Amino acid sequence: MLEKILIVDDEKEIADLIEVYLQNENMDVYKFYSGEEALVCIGSTDFDLAILDIMLPDISGLSICQSIRSKEYTYPVIMLTAKDGETDKITGLTLGADDYITKPFLPLELVARVKAQLRRYKKYNVGTAVPAANEIFKYAGLTMNIKTYECRLNGETLSLTPTEFSILRILLERKCSVVSAEELFHEIWQEEYYTKSNNTITVHIRHLREKMKDTGENPRYIKTVWGVGYKIGEI
Incomplete structure (x- = not known):
């Protein structure tokens, strides 16, 4: 089964670029340019990871992250932040984000971060086998x-x-x-x-x-x- 990845970024070129790179890694991408549309999808889709831009025109990525955690979804969240957004980074981590990457970034670096988070998520989300x-x-x-x-x-x-x-x-x-x-x-x-x-x-x-x-x-x-x-x- 393909991993389902949520991308929320109002910068169309960036969102489209991330989509291409993740699809090349055989991931199922759900892409949104606004936060409100993404929130509707979050409530009806079992994601494996979310990539959220902090600065969105309607609702911030921080609010989306908070909403994800308030619903007790435990999949990884990676925040996209501005170069000088140190406060936003800390706030995002406090609200439950797992990692952040600063714009501008190398697409392959983001892919590496996504894979690392997915490996850890799948490693500790493996069902109910009787443990040793x-x-x-x-x-x-x-x-x-x-x-x-x-x-x-x-x-x-x-x-x-x-x-x-x-x-x-x-x-x-x-x-x-x-x-x-x-x-x-x-x-x-x-x-x-x-x-x-x-x-x-x-x-x-x-x-x-x-x-x-x-x-x-x-x-x-x-x-x-x-x-x-x-x-x-x-x-």
Whole structure:
């Protein structure tokens, strides 16, 4: 089955270009030049990934991302941002986006990002097979089943994006060990760490804590080791 990709960008040339490149990768593209039309489609189509331009004439890509997450759709969302849109990038990540790419961009770079997100999404969205022992991680009321892509905290389901799930999985796999932001970034995106004004991991960690209702000065679960990284569990 072809992956269904949503593209929303009012710049027709860019949307058409992305469509061509993704279709060349045998992906089923749903393309819209306005946000309102896209919202109608989102409610009736099971997408595998969304590419959203932040600046749209009718409704912002940020609002579309928020709508996707409010409906508890967990497929990856990639935001397209302006070169100087650092605030928009952080806002997008906070609202549940998994990645962003800055305009202008190389089409092949976007294709690579799309493939990376799809690989991770499909890896943790594989049905309900009975897991082996090393596919379940537990810590202080937190349970993660990486086979069924389920995460519960004190019995309540956590609705996580693929990126949030991956970060939490890595920390649980290395429980009691500190994992640097650079290591998290490289393992998730398979890219060199962005050293210039990169807040990606920080924002995702903050969002995870919010979903876990663990945002106090001394979080119980994801702890910050200043100048080193993050960890779950005591060393």
